[in-house]
Amino acid sequence: MGTIISGGTVVTAGDVGLADVLLEGEVVSALAKDIPRAGHELVNAKGCLVMPGGIDPHTHLDMPFGGTITADDFKTGTTAAAIGGTTTIIDFALHQKDKSLREALDTWHKKARGKAVIDYAFHVSVADGRDEIIAEIPQIIETEGVSSFKVFMAYKNVLQVDDQTMFKVLKACARHGGLVQVHAENGDVIDVLVNEARAAGRKEPKHHALTRPPQAEAEATWRAIRLAEMAQAPLYVVHVTCAMAADAVSEARKWGLPVYGETCEQYLVCDSSDYERPGFEGANYVMSPPLRGKADQSALLCKLKNMDLHTVASDHCSFNHAKQKELGRDDFSKIPNGAPTIEDRMAILFHYGVNAGVIGLSSFVALTSTNAAKLFGLYPRKGTIAVGSDADILIWDPGAARTICAADHHMNVDNNIFEGMQVTGKPRSVFLRGSKIVENGRFTGSAGSGVFQKSAKFFPIQL
Numbered sequence: 001m002g003t004i005i006s007g008g009t010v011v012t013a014g015d016v017g018l019a020d021v022l023l024e025g026e027v028v029s030a031l032a033k034d035i036p037r038a039g040h041e042l043v044n045a046k047g048c049l050v051m052p053g054g055i056d057p058h059t060h061l062d063m064p065f066g067g068t069i070t071a072d073d074f075k076t077g078t079t080a081a082a083i084g085g086t087t088t089i090i091d092f093a094l095h096q097k098d099k100s101l102r103e104a105l106d107t108w109h110k111k112a113r114g115k116a117v118i119d120y121a122f123h124v125s126v127a128d129g130r131d132e133i134i135a136e137i138p139q140i141i142e143t144e145g146v147s148s149f150k151v152f153m154a155y156k157n158v159l160q161v162d163d164q165t166m167f168k169v170l171k172a173c174a175r176h177g178g179l180v181q182v183h184a185e186n187g188d189v190i191d192v193l194v195n196e197a198r199a200a201g202r203k204e205p206k207h208h209a210l211t212r213p214p215q216a217e218a219e220a221t222w223r224a225i226r227l228a229e230m231a232q233a234p235l236y237v238v239h240v241t242c243a244m245a246a247d248a249v250s251e252a253r254k255w256g257l258p259v260y261g262e263t264c265e266q267y268l269v270c271d272s273s274d275y276e277r278p279g280f281e282g283a284n285y286v287m288s289p290p291l292r293g294k295a296d297q298s299a300l301l302c303k304l305k306n307m308d309l310h311t312v313a314s315d316h317c318s319f320n321h322a323k324q325k326e327l328g329r330d331d332f333s334k335i336p337n338g339a340p341t342i343e344d345r346m347a348i349l350f351h352y353g354v355n356a357g358v359i360g361l362s363s364f365v366a367l368t369s370t371n372a373a374k375l376f377g378l379y380p381r382k383g384t385i386a387v388g389s390d391a392d393i394l395i396w397d398p399g400a401a402r403t404i405c406a407a408d409h410h411m412n413v414d415n416n417i418f419e420g421m422q423v424t425g426k427p428r429s430v431f432l433r434g435s436k437i438v439e440n441g442r443f444t445g446s447a448g449s450g451v452f453q454k455s456a457k458f459f460p461i462q463l
């Protein structure tokens, strides 16, 4: 016996229309106008949107940062993600300089296995360009099911790599079917600015933003694009925050380069004035790159509308205000970077994108699910509703309103940067591979039901 989701408006990245969807086993087995009931369980989705479960391609769960560790692990983080409508995350396995990429992946498999309640895949970061690390890249792609490799142009003396390392990673990925992801900020310039600010006795959270100007992001984005062009490699720019950097991505695409851009919902609705919040509350908004001005928010929305940016990820990286963000009370550069954003990603984009009339329903699905599946080798198993695809289904009530609030969110953290925002549109039910895991804001699935998903090689695609 299967489940028929009946009477809803089915939305994919390509189409919108009334249809029934039959889930049998773990997959979608039929999509048609009226599917005969034939003993199947019936779920009435009238008045709701039926969409592929969200794919969040940028999360940090159970991750060490600056002497502390993120507040959410794979259990709490993926539970909150599910309640928000996401059925797959792609988390970053962080490589450590003296170790192998394989060891980073082993560590992350241990963190996720038995804890994740939704499906998960991995990207792996590359912290150094030793020959043996570059030689590992094809093996990782062929045997580990991981095809995306992240390099950091910022976080000097910690994660930052030089251009030579980045160029080698790009070349290896171009040859073997990998996709390089880049954190594009000029870490050398930022290091100078941070040291100057500290020497001048500047302590408050706002100096985090003032020492990481948009020019530092734009310069690094351009440099990354040129390096990728010389290496004949595809490039994915994570968390694009400002017009200057987004323009670089658009410009590269005009020349026909396979360059893709991601932004995050917080850059659409929070801005640099949040750093001026009273007390030490501004610390909750410290993330890298930092929040920008209102003009940049409009520019990013415009880029999403035109599909000049391709994914909206959360970059979820949660730290409690108490005892974690407070580590930087006397020094803005010691505030752990990141915010809890995994749960509200889809609601924020729906409200400020779809309800505001900026993007249509199919674009919403493309930006929250389909494009990530295509870029990271999960499509068409994930990221769409089609016969044979995994039955990861989100039944979305477009008229349900709520106010975002840390007191009742499901992330394991004491703050929410969207606190007080009123949003309309939320999941009614969520299915993971045919099983219902969320019902009316409550997690109803079972512990550890998430399964690791192998990513196929990167294939250049038109998005």
Ligand SMILES: [Zn+2]
Pocket (backbone or CB within 6 Å): 058, 060, 315, 317
């Ligand atoms: Zn990140």
